[in-house]
Amino acid sequence: MNIRDLHHEDGQPPSADQQAGEYVLGVxxxxxxxxxxxxxxxxxxxxxxxxxxxxxLAPLLEEVGSAPVPAHVWLRVRRELGxxxxxxxxxxxxxxxxxxxxxxxxxxxxxxxxAVFTRPAPDAPVPTPVAxxxxxxxxxxxxxxxxxxTPLLHDDGRAGWLASVxxxxxxxxxxxxxxxxxxxxxxxxxWVIPAGGAPVSLGLVSxxxxxxxxxxxxxxxxxVNGSVLAITLEPSAGAPHPAPSGPVVAKGxxxxx
Amino acid sequence: xxQPDAPDGADARRLxxxxxxxxxxxxxxxxxxxxxxxxxxxxICLRLLRDRGEAEDVLQEVxxxxxxxxxxxxxxxxxxxxxxxxxxxxxxxxxxxxAPPRALDDVSIAExxxxxxxxxxxxxxxxxxxxxxxxxxxxxxxxxRSLIRAAFLDGAxxxxxxxxxATPLGTVKSWIRRGxxxxxxxxxx
Numbered sequence: 001m002n003i004r005d006l007h008h009e010d011g012q013p014p015s016a017d018q019q020a021g022e023y024v025l026g027v028x029x030x031x032x033x034x035x036x037x038x039x040x041x042x043x044x045x046x047x048x049x050x051x052x053x054x055x056x057l058a059p060l061l062e063e064v065g066s067a068p069v070p071a072h073v074w075l076r077v078r079r080e081l082g083x084x085x086x087x088x089x090x091x092x093x094x095x096x097x098x099x100x101x102x103x104x105x106x107x108x109x110x111x112x113x114x115a116v117f118t119r120p121a122p123d124a125p126v127p128t129p130v131a132x133x134x135x136x137x138x139x140x141x142x143x144x145x146x147x148x149x150t151p152l153l154h155d156d157g158r159a160g161w162l163a164s165v166x167x168x169x170x171x172x173x174x175x176x177x178x179x180x181x182x183x184x185x186x187x188x189x190x191w192v193i194p195a196g197g198a199p200v201s202l203g204l205v206s207x208x209x210x211x212x213x214x215x216x217x218x219x220x221x222x223x224v225n226g227s228v229l230a231i232t233l234e235p236s237a238g239a240p241h242p243a244p245s246g247p248v249v250a251k252g253x254x255x256x257x
Numbered sequence: 258x259x260q261p262d263a264p265d266g267a268d269a270r271r272l273x274x275x276x277x278x279x280x281x282x283x284x285x286x287x288x289x290x291x292x293x294x295x296x297x298x299x300x301i302c303l304r305l306l307r308d309r310g311e312a313e314d315v316l317q318e319v320x321x322x323x324x325x326x327x328x329x330x331x332x333x334x335x336x337x338x339x340x341x342x343x344x345x346x347x348x349x350x351x352x353x354x355x356a357p358p359r360a361l362d363d364v365s366i367a368e369x370x371x372x373x374x375x376x377x378x379x380x381x382x383x384x385x386x387x388x389x390x391x392x393x394x395x396x397x398x399x400x401x402r403s404l405i406r407a408a409f410l411d412g413a414x415x416x417x418x419x420x421x422x423a424t425p426l427g428t429v430k431s432w433i434r435r436g437x438x439x440x441x442x443x444x445x446x
Contacts, residue, residue: 014434
């Protein structure tokens with residue numbers, strides 16, 4: 001009991017029900033919260049009062065609504081749980097027969113890197129890549145002071161992401177030109193496509209936050225000039241996927257490493 | 258993206274089932290849970306913490322906890338959405354309390370705070386449980402109602418509320434306790 005409680009108007013200590021209500025309401029300070037939590041684990045009657053207050057007050061949360069769920073937080077959850085952010089699936093390569101990815105590779109190669117810098121964006125409000133280029137460099141910055149940037153372009157030539165590849169450390173800094181989340185709830189997934197090879201997932205990326213993607217050691221050899229980076233829209237569940245299933249929304253070829 | 262907007266509906270039952278699957282360490286169910294509940298939990302964290310980076314940290318912490326502790330979920334006691342929301346609230350409030358006290362400007366209460374009157378469209382959509390709580394909230398004296406809303410939705414502590422209102426701490430505590438008791442009596446079946 002806090003000494004200050006002796007001075008409150010009623011002069012009566014709070015009932016167990018009021019204490020449970022105060023805990024659920026969230027008005028207690030850190031020490032009082034720890035006390036309440038200890039009581040929850042040791043006093044079943046008190047725990048029930050807390051459950052009841054949670055039930056009573058939960059409908060107030062309806063008005064808080066929902067916010068677009070950040071895909072990169074999912075990657076951080078996976079990492080913290082020690083789950084591989086990349087699963088090798090050598091037998092699942094149906095796309096090689098389709099020819100689609102070879103086509104995509106050729107198309108991406110045909111899109112000159114400079115196009116995005118010279119062609120103005122058709123519908124204005126999208127920031128130009130030039131404006132987005134001074135992206136935060138990763139904290140791990142060895143001898144290299146600068147690093148080339150690979151724009152991943154939409155079909156209309158606008159940049160969707162800028163990728164800065166560090167093949168030595170096996171890291172790709174992804175800086176998106178912020179865009180609305182996919183209406184169908186799919187998440188952007190990053191693929192690396194070695195020249196003449198099949199796409200391999202590097203996992204989900206964010207559409208509105210810059211973050212670093214760790215590339216498994218086995219894939220670092222693919223981070224070379226001539227490889228393509230592509231983004232498809234995929235269901236978040238099961239990522240990284242063995243093969244792309246959704247549409248390619250942006251792509252670019254790694255150059256100038 | 259499917260959102261469990263109607264906690265009493267099929268979405269709510271699906272979420273309950275997903276959380277029970279997570280308790281069996283089903284990773285696919287866990288990913289689906291992140292997709293379906295993550296947005297609402299993130300909104301709660303954002304509302305309380307008012308900082309995107311902090312809210313992302315707490316969201317990560319919440320889901321890691323869900324993975325380890327989903328077996329504690331008891332669908333007989335609460336819906337999955339309530340269980341998850343309270344976990345997100347508690348972690349957010351713990352973080353708020355661990356930080357230095359917020360500037361007074363960051364604690365909105367009383368007159369400046371909307372008193373929670375619902376728009377007609379919301380009135381039409383709300384479920385029975387929600388309707389009863391709103392009616393009972395409306396029956397509270399405005400000052401008690403504002404304090405309860407400021408505490409529950411914005412994470413204001415006793416101290417913050419007292420400083421903001423320039424009112425003795427004991428008085429603020431007393432107002433809140435009376436408000437809580439009045440609310441419980443009103444909601445009793």
